[in-house]
Amino acid sequence: MTSTGPFLVAGANRPLGALIALDLAARGRKVVATRRHPNPELDAHLRDAGIEIAPLDLTDLPAVRALAPEVSGVVLTPILSISGPAAHVFSEGGVSRGVVFSSNNVAIVGADPVYDRLRAAEKDVLDSAPGWAILRPTMIYGYPGDGNLSKLLRLLAKLPVFPRLGSGRASQQPIHVEDLARLAAALVSNDWDATGILAVGGPQTLSHRDLIATARRASGHNSIDIPIPLGPVRALVSLVSALGLKLPLSPAQLARVNLDKAAIDPAEIPAHLRPRITPEDGLTRLARLLEL
Template sequence: MSAENTLKTPILVLGATSLIGTFLMQRLQADGHEPMGLSRRPPGGDACWIDADLKADDLAEQLPGAATVFSLSPIWLLPVVLPLLKARGMKRLVAFSSTSRFTKQDSPEASERAVAKALADAEAAVEAFCAEHGVAWTILRPTLIYAEGRDGNVSRLAGLIRRFKVLPLSGSGDGLRQPVHADDLAAGAIAAASAPAAFDRSYALVGGETLPYREMARRVFEGLGRRPAILVLPPWLFGLLLTLARPFFPGATAAMGARMSQDLAFDSADAVRDFGWAPRDFRPRF
């Protein structure tokens, strides 16, 4: 997924210590750039770090000038800081949202519906601001993000497998998934930022394979060097177990079990066409 070195500099990365942000900073540096990373918890090192919070009252005093901005922070934090970024010279914006905008909009859980609405509202605000102020924007919506040992999706499954040796599924677990690696997303963001075809467009970014949830779980077992031990349960029994397991599975909801049999698949053909999106297959190694 190579892209010409056409990024406008300086480059600012918001949420630079997030899962994708860590890989993005590394890739930008490897490409010879000197990105500035904004984070509430800057790690130090040889990058230029800005210790700041997007919700801070004094953010205007801390923001550096930047022509290209990558936003890895929750997209609903972005609209209020866009005027400050524009005033500091922003001409190109690549912002991450999520396919949860669509998959959770009709969830039985009010909290999940609220997330979907927040994503949709923020995307609309970003698009409107950029169109009015001449900023070329791209919104990227990943599917199920993972990075071995570091994410809250696939790695959480791995943690449950380590603890309990067996993984229960609600129903047949045949709902389709497209896990996508955070490092591929970082590469995709750079490619999109460099591609005029991606200006003023939104994309779903899916992994290299579309798998039933059950097969995705089997691959996690394999990535741990374990023989798959998957327990298919009736939805009512899975719901009971989920309630008991919540201390080990923060954020678990009843809707999670129901989604195991729902297809959450998207198409990235336009990303392949416009900036060469080419993610890896799902073969995690822990």
């Protein structure tokens, strides 16, 4: 590791990686933003901020090994079950400060192939890279295509009656992508001196029902939500899945509908870094981006 080398941010063709790279550059840090596939609009924005852009496939471990001695710290934005081997190689190569991403669901969901792989990857980082930080964010949102609240906003704008699954009482604590990027940049640059597993969520915890109501206001549409019992839906989805047909929700996702999803054992975040974008503000901004 070179103490004067740049910070490497992998996955900069996606909003989270790009925002982390921009945050580090705004702090006066030298940054190399890497990605497998170009994103012309983001690439131009990064170059305008003085950020170097380079191709990198994190599964190409010899390439990762060659880069390790050249960088001061790394942020690997692909989920840890994918980036874990690269994190191991960077650490072996002398990178003592790194940030990787897991999921708050690891602490919520029981035995499950997806989260079992994440748990194993977390353990490897904890064992092999003691100076690294593992961020466990709650639901990430704030950009088109975030996979969660973007879909919800579009559905609320389209459907006069929205089918709300489950009791609606389960807690939600979505974290805006800008807040998460700021935390990751602070960790790798030692503005936030913390290591190990760090569960983080947004500044406000809502029930599932209240989150839908907040999204409805943000979308500007007056739809109503109708509660749908989970039992019959689970039976139908299981039957259809067994026939090999694809549905918007899987049986595993349905099993998590009524689980509380606020940050489990949340990290102690310094006051100047605490997430500040509320669901009301963040969803209103997202609705504008979606042109709803």
